[in-house]
Amino acid sequence: MSEHQPGPGRTVDIRWLFKMAWRDSRHNKSRLFLFTSSIVLGIAALVAVYSFRDNLQHDIDEQAKTLTGADLVIEGRRAPDKKTAALLQGLGNERAAERSFPSMVYFIKNQGSRLVQIKALEGNYPFYGEIESSPVSAAKTFRQGGRKALVDKTLLLQFNARTGDSIKVGELSFRIEGILNKAPGQTGISSTVAPIVYIPLKYLQQTGLTETGSRIQFKYYYRYNNPDAVEKVVKQLQPILEKEGLDTETVASKKEDTGRSFKDLNRFLALSGFVALLLGCIGVGSAVHVYIKEKMAAVATLRCLGLKPAEAFLIYLIQIKVIGLIAALAGALLGTLIQFLLPAVLKDFIPVEMTVQLSFPAIGQGILLGVIISVLFALPSLLAVRHISPLNALRLSFEKTGNRRDLLNWAVYLFILLFVMAFTRLQMSSWIQTIAFTAGILIAFVLLFALSKLLMWLVRKLLPPQTGYLWRQGFANLYRPNNQTLMLTISIGLSAAFICTLFFVQGILMNRVRLSSGENQANMVLFDIQNDQQEALVQLVKSHQLPVMNQVPIVTVRIAEINGKTASVLAAADSTDNPDSKKQEPSQRAFKGELRVTFQDTLTAAEKIAAGKWSGTVQKDNVVYVSLEENYARRIHVGIGDKILFNVQGMLIPTVVGSLREVNWSRMQTNFRVVFPKGVLEDAPQFHVLMTRVPSGNTSAAFQNAVLRQFPNVSVIDLGLVLQVLDELLGKIGFVIRFMALFSMATGWIVLLSAVLTSKGQRLRESVLLRTLGASRKQILSITAIEYLFLGTVATGAGMILALAGSWALAKFSFATSFTPSIWPVAAFFTGITLMVVITGVWSSRKVLNQSPLEVLRKEN
Numbered sequence: 013m014s015e016h017q018p019g020p021g022r023t024v025d026i027r028w029l030f031k032m033a034w035r036d037s038r039h040n041k042s043r044l045f046l047f048t049s050s051i052v053l054g055i056a057a058l059v060a061v062y063s064f065r066d067n068l069q070h071d072i073d074e075q076a077k078t079l080t081g082a083d084l085v086i087e088g089r090r091a092p093d094k095k096t097a098a099l100l101q102g103l104g105n106e107r108a109a110e111r112s113f114p115s116m117v118y119f120i121k122n123q124g125s126r127l128v129q130i131k132a133l134e135g136n137y138p139f140y141g142e143i144e145s146s147p148v149s150a151a152k153t154f155r156q157g158g159r160k161a162l163v164d165k166t167l168l169l170q171f172n173a174r175t176g177d178s179i180k181v182g183e184l185s186f187r188i189e190g191i192l193n194k195a196p197g198q199t200g201i202s203s204t205v206a207p208i209v210y211i212p213l214k215y216l217q218q219t220g221l222t223e224t225g226s227r228i229q230f231k232y233y234y235r236y237n238n239p240d241a242v243e244k245v246v247k248q249l250q251p252i253l254e255k256e257g258l259d260t261e262t263v264a265s266k267k268e269d270t271g272r273s274f275k276d277l278n279r280f281l282a283l284s285g286f287v288a289l290l291l292g293c294i295g296v297g298s299a300v301h302v303y304i305k306e307k308m309a310a311v312a313t314l315r316c317l318g319l320k321p322a323e324a325f326l327i328y329l330i331q332i333k334v335i336g337l338i339a340a341l342a343g344a345l346l347g348t349l350i351q352f353l354l355p356a357v358l359k360d361f362i363p364v365e366m367t368v369q370l371s372f373p374a375i376g377q378g379i380l381l382g383v384i385i386s387v388l389f390a391l392p393s394l395l396a397v398r399h400i401s402p403l404n405a406l407r408l409s410f411e412k413t414g415n416r417r418d419l420l421n422w423a424v425y426l427f428i429l430l431f432v433m434a435f436t437r438l439q440m441s442s443w444i445q446t447i448a449f450t451a452g453i454l455i456a457f458v459l460l461f462a463l464s465k466l467l468m469w470l471v472r473k474l475l476p477p478q479t480g481y482l483w484r485q486g487f488a489n490l491y492r493p494n495n496q497t498l499m500l501t502i503s504i505g506l507s508a509a510f511i512c513t514l515f516f517v518q519g520i521l522m523n524r525v526r527l528s529s530g531e532n533q534a535n536m537v538l539f540d541i542q543n544d545q546q547e548a549l550v551q552l553v554k555s556h557q558l559p560v561m562n563q564v565p566i567v568t569v570r571i572a573e574i575n576g577k578t579a580s581v582l583a584a585a586d587s588t589d590n591p592d593s594k595k596q597e598p599s600q601r602a603f604k605g606e607l608r609v610t611f612q613d614t615l616t617a618a619e620k621i622a623a624g625k626w627s628g629t630v631q632k633d634n635v636v637y638v639s640l641e642e643n644y645a646r647r648i649h650v651g652i653g654d655k656i657l658f659n660v661q662g663m664l665i666p667t668v669v670g671s672l673r674e675v676n677w678s679r680m681q682t683n684f685r686v687v688f689p690k691g692v693l694e695d696a697p698q699f700h701v702l703m704t705r706v707p708s709g710n711t712s713a714a715f716q717n718a719v720l721r722q723f724p725n726v727s728v729i730d731l732g733l734v735l736q737v738l739d740e741l742l743g744k745i746g747f748v749i750r751f752m753a754l755f756s757m758a759t760g761w762i763v764l765l766s767a768v769l770t771s772k773g774q775r776l777r778e779s780v781l782l783r784t785l786g787a788s789r790k791q792i793l794s795i796t797a798i799e800y801l802f803l804g805t806v807a808t809g810a811g812m813i814l815a816l817a818g819s820w821a822l823a824k825f826s827f828a829t830s831f832t833p834s835i836w837p838v839a840a841f842f843t844g845i846t847l848m849v850v851i852t853g854v855w856s857s858r859k860v861l862n863q864s865p866l867e868v869l870r871k872e873n
Contacts, residue, residue, distance in 0.1 A: 033327050051296065051385060076264075179209070291507055292385065490799065500807065505808070534731070549702065624639075641686075804847075
């Protein structure tokens with residue numbers, strides 16, 4: 013016997029094992045196609061997402077200076093005092109200043125008006141990058157003598173204006189010097205919702221829009237010859253700036269904040285790819301199970317010729333590794349091509365210029381992941397090869413090949429569990445979410461396992477003897493020897509659960525950002541209304557036959573202390589290495605920026621108390637109990653009874669958190685993160701917001717022009733335009749969600765196909781026997797259809813129930829929203845998946861229907 017052939021008393025020849033693996037795989041390309049397809053789509057989804065993430069982070073890192081436009085930005089909501097102004101004037105090697113605020117602009121030629129973001133600029137900002145304009149010189153010439161403006165291109169298109177026309181900002185008219193194509197840090201969505209108009213800072217005072225109560229953002233830009241010194245300067249200035257209510261932004265902080273803002277997007281996309289990958293894992297297990305089961309006779313024959321169990325195992329392990337590597341390479345290639353599509357879809361959300369290039373770390377992760385999945389999820393079936401006895405060549409249908417006490421099998425299952433948990437942790441933000449997700453998968457698996465066992469027991473015990481022959485044969489297939497009820501129930505159930513959960517989560521995400529726009533909802537907002545303008549403006553609203561639907565005061569405040577600790581104290585605490593003490597501390601983000609708060613004595617229709625007790629007026633003990641929106645309180649780590657010191661434009665007001673509110677942010681009305689009781693802020697500097705509803709576009713235009721003429725400082729938001737922009741935005745978000753879900757659904761179909769084909773061999777032999785005994789094609793078709801209809805109905809139903817339960821849990825505990833699924837998608841998924849199972853099962857049996865029993869037996873053997 014040759015040393016390259018199986019036999020006792022010889023060493024393992026690796027070349028011979030590879031040769032045998034290659035020879036065997038050449039004749040099983042169609043079988044291995046299912047295995048390959050299960051991996052390709054999951055790896056493609058992840059490589060596309062990881063490549064997009066890497067490219068985006070690279071572009072943010074490269075363009076952070078351009079996004080900021082300066083080495084240091086200092087900003088606040090009020091003008092600094094003389095001492096602080098002198099300090100600010102001495103910073104940096106080059107300086108620029110900006111005042112920005114929302115205001116109405118009036119197009120004189122077209123007599124149209126629109127809410128815009130006015131930016132009054134002085135100096136050579138941006139120091140890095142440029143303001144893109146047409147003509148190019150307009151970005152500089154609008155600041156050089158005369159009242160000139162740079163107007164966003166969307167405004168010029170909307171009002172059919174052009175360079176040389178005039179606009180009115182407050183009391184002054186400005187000539188349009190050029191078209192603004194892009195400002196530093198501007199995205200396509202922001203330019204549509206709030207287009208920018210640049211004017212020279214020296215004319216701002218004359219517009220009459222800077223009176224007390226105006227919501228002006230003061231920004232100071234600095235360029236340093238030595239940018240490395242910026243962080244040191246910020247650390248030195250922090251106590252002074254914090255006292256004056258000024259925030260800082262550097263290139264490093266801009267880079268961090270921009271990256272963080274896209275972390276949620278990347279996480280969702282990665283989770284979508286992860287679902288496709290999990291389905292692929294199920295597909296790998298099912299496909300290898302089918303493949304190894306069909307190879308039992310060949311392995312048994314080789315065992316008769318002296319092949320060792322370990323060598324049989326290695327032959328098929330080599331096959332799986334190589335095929336897994338090929339599938340991973342194909343998936344990485346497909347994912348790399350797909351990544352070119354994501355930036356095109358998401359460009360309106362991204363403030364940087366996206367450059368698409370090969371991400372070798374993402375490709376490497378995808379390939380490595382593909383090989384690991386191939387081997388890990390194939391091992392439970394591959395290990396059974398070691399237990400194939402030579403007697404299986406003679407008694408294939410009756411000789412058992414498994415060993416339930418095989419410790420190696422249990423070790424593989426443990427590794428699979430650890431792999432799922434580890435990979436889930438990479439996609440989740442905490443271990444709690446990771447454990448919950450992994451536990452959910454385990455619970456689903458156990459429930460489906462128990463369901464399959466219960467199903468077999470019930471069919472065996474409760475099937476009436478008088479049931480028709482075809483029905484008895486179809487149901488009997490569920491519990492006969494070598495039945496595949498367990499494998500099919502788990503595979504179909506998990507596939508249905510994953511696919512439907514992804515669909516339901518898509519609906520939850522879309523509903524969270526979808527605004528209410530019913531006939532009784534406001535569709536126009538007026539803000540920046542001063543105290544002495546309230547009555548006159550209400551009369552103007554009523555004179556146009558419009559309702560006053562909501563009118564609230566708004567006060568600008570900052571948080572000075574939480575439980576006696578300031579931002580600087582918490583920053584010093586965060587620099588220590590004691591993680592246990594940090595868990596209970598308030599978040600530093602609570603001190604960043606200003607808050608818009610209101611005061612009221614009753615809750616609105618969009619609010620309800622989630623914890624604590626609501627106080628609408630100051631209590632007898634003079635303690636001011638404020639109410640916080642529950643998610644905001646959670647983010648800043650504040651709860652009932654905590655003490656918050658508010659800085660109300662220079663006046664310090666101590667308060668206690670008395671209640672937490674659940675707020676329906678989708679309602680078209682003013683909602684607030686912090687609400688004060690009445691009797692505290694009435695005398696504080698404030699402005700008012702009024703909401704109304706206009707019946708038509710003509711009425712809206714006439715009313716806006718009337719407001720602009722009589723109250724030039726009052727800004728008007730046409731929510732109809734905002735809703736139109738949001739519809740476009742939601743359409744793009746929906747496309748991305750559906751695009752990622754497509755991978756999961758395609759993988760899910762492959763898994764279903766693989767699961768059904770698992771039982772093909774056994775069903776084929778039974779069908780041949782029935783044909784031999786005289787059964788007609790119609791009877792065999794009916795028996796097969798009954799079996800798969802029952803299996804599909806039960807497994808899909810179980811998967812749907814798991815999906816509904818999982819989606820409800822995600823909605824309640826992760827997204828903090830309600831979950832009310834529509835009956836039609838549920839019915840459509842149930843019907844569609846069940847039909848897919850039946851059609852695939854019947855289709856896989858077509859061979860015995862179209863050929864004679866003898867011919868089928870010859871081919872199979």
